[in-house]
Amino acid sequence: MKIRPFKALRPAPDLASMVACLPYDVMNTEEAAKMAEGNPHSFLHVIRSEIDLPQASNQYDQQVYEQAQKNLDSMIKKHTLIQDKSPSFYLYRQCMDGRQQLGIVACHPIDDYENGLIKKHEFTRPEKEKDRIRHFDQCDAHTEPVFLTYRSEENFTGMIRQYAEENEPVYDFTTEDKIQHTLWVVSDKEWVQRMSETFKNNVEALYIADGHHRTASAAKIGLKRREENPDLDPNDESQFLMAVSFPQEDLYCMEYNRVVKDLNGMSVDELLARISQHFECEPVEKAYQPKEKHEFGMLLNNHWYRLIAKPHTYAENDVIQQLDVSILQNYLLQPILGILDPRTDKRIDFVGGIRGIEELERRVQNDMELAFSMYPTTIDDLLQVADEDKIMPPKSTWFEPKLRSGIFLHPFQEY
Structure with a gap:
C-alpha cells in the first residue's frame, strides 16, 4: 500500500x-x-x-x-x-x-x-x-x-x-x-x-x-x-x-451500551420470563459490567441482572452472529422488545462506554425504562468482519x- x-x-x-x-x-x-x-x-x-x-x-x-x-x-x-x-x-x-x-x-x-x-x-x-x-x-x-x-x-x-x-x-x-x-x-x-x-x-x-x-x-x-x-x-x-x-x-475499543424506552407492553415478570428462554438471567447486587464475551448487564425496575447468552444464540464460525451486539439484537431487542431497526427506532438510544455505567443508571431514572451494558467488540472481530467483506450491526464500536x-x-x- x-x-x-x-x-x-x-x-x-x-x-x-x-x-x-x-x-x-x-x-x-x-x-x-x-x-x-x-x-x-x-x-x-x-x-x-x-x-x-x-x-x-x-x-x-x-x-x-x-x-x-x-x-x-x-x-x-x-x-x-x-x-x-x-x-x-x-x-x-x-x-x-x-x-x-x-x-x-x-x-x-x-x-x-x-x-x-x-x-x-x-x-x-x-x-x-x-x-x-x-x-x-x-x-x-x-x-x-x-x-x-x-x-x-x-x-x-x-x-x-x-x-x-x-x-x-x-x-x-x-x-x-x-x-x-x-x-x-x-x-x-x-x-x-x-x-x-x-x-x-x-x-x-x-x-x-x-x-x-x-x-x-x-x-x-x-x-x-x-x-x-x-x-x-x-x-x-x-x-x-x-x-x-x-x-x-x-x-x-470500548463498549457501546444500549438504553430502551419501554418494555413493549409487558410486565417485568413477563419480560424476564421471555428473556430466560435465550439467556441465563440472575440478579446481582450492584451495577454489572460484563467480564467476557456473551455476557450482558441489564438494569430493569431498579435492579441489575447478569445475562449470559445460551449456546443456541450464536454460531462460533460466523463472525457477525457471534458478536454480542448481534446476539442482543437478534434474541432480545427485536423479538422481545420489538426494536426491528436500531438505526431508526426512536425507542432505543446508545451510550458510549466513556460515559460510564453511571450514565445508564441516570438514563433509566429519567427517560428510559431499561439498559444493557455490553462487553466491548474486539479489534480482531472488526478486522475479521472487514476481511470477510461483511457489515457489523450499527453502534458496535466506540473508540x-x-x-x-x-x-x-x-x-x-x-x-
Whole structure:
C-alpha cells in the first residue's frame, strides 16, 4: 500500500490547543455552540459552522456550508492556520489514562478505497454522505481525518516510534478531558522516503476504525472531480484522502451500551420470563459490567441482572452472529422488545462506554425504562468482519480517545 506526504494546513503552534476540537459527529449544534463559546479560534466554527448562524438554521442549509468556507478562509488569512511549505508526513500521538496510540497522518489514493484495500465494516447513510460531500467540496479540503488501523507488524510501527522518540514535536498539549495530544512533522526527504517504502513493504491493508462517511465522501468527491475534468492530473489533491493510521495494538475499543424506552407492553415478570428462554438471567447486587464475551448487564425496575447468552444464540464460525451486539439484537431487542431497526427506532438510544455505567443508571431514572451494558467488540472481530467483506450491526464500536479535528487539514489547493 502507498502513502503520500502532503502540505497540511495546521494551527500556529501557540494556537493549536485552542483550535483543536472534537469531531463534528460526536455532538449536536447546541453542544458545539457551548464548546466554542468565547473561543474564536475553535475549529468548530468550520466543522459545525451553523453555530455562527441564526438559531433557525438547518445544519444542512447551503448557507451552513458557505459559512464553513468563510470561517476557514478567515482562519487562513489571519494565520490561525498555516500551510506547510513541503510535503510531509505527520505523527500524531494521543495519551489517555496511561496508555497511548501513535499513528501516521498521510494521504491515500481514493482508488485504494474503491478497490477494497481500505476496508470498511459499516453501512453509510446517503444523507450523511451528502452532508460531508457538500462540506468538503465547499471548503475545497478534507477538514477532518479518517481513523484507520492496520494489522500488527514491527517494522513500520517501530520506525514511527523511533522517530517520535528522537525528534521534537511541534505541538504538545493536554485538553480539558486530560488527553495529551502530540504532533511531529516529518518533512526531511530521506525520512519521508524511508517511511513511504517501509509502509509499502509491511502494511497490506488498512481498516476503517471510525469515519466511514468521511471516507466514502472523500472518494465520491474525487470521482466527481475526475468525471468533471477528464484531463485532471492523477496527482491532484482531490484524488487522495487524509487519514491517521494506527497499529491495531494501540487502539482501545470500548463498549457501546444500549438504553430502551419501554418494555413493549409487558410486565417485568413477563419480560424476564421471555428473556430466560435465550439467556441465563440472575440478579446481582450492584451495577454489572460484563467480564467476557456473551455476557450482558441489564438494569430493569431498579435492579441489575447478569445475562449470559445460551449456546443456541450464536454460531462460533460466523463472525457477525457471534458478536454480542448481534446476539442482543437478534434474541432480545427485536423479538422481545420489538426494536426491528436500531438505526431508526426512536425507542432505543446508545451510550458510549466513556460515559460510564453511571450514565445508564441516570438514563433509566429519567427517560428510559431499561439498559444493557455490553462487553466491548474486539479489534480482531472488526478486522475479521472487514476481511470477510461483511457489515457489523450499527453502534458496535466506540473508540477512545477521539481524534481531534483542526490539528491538520488536507487542502486541495496551495495557499
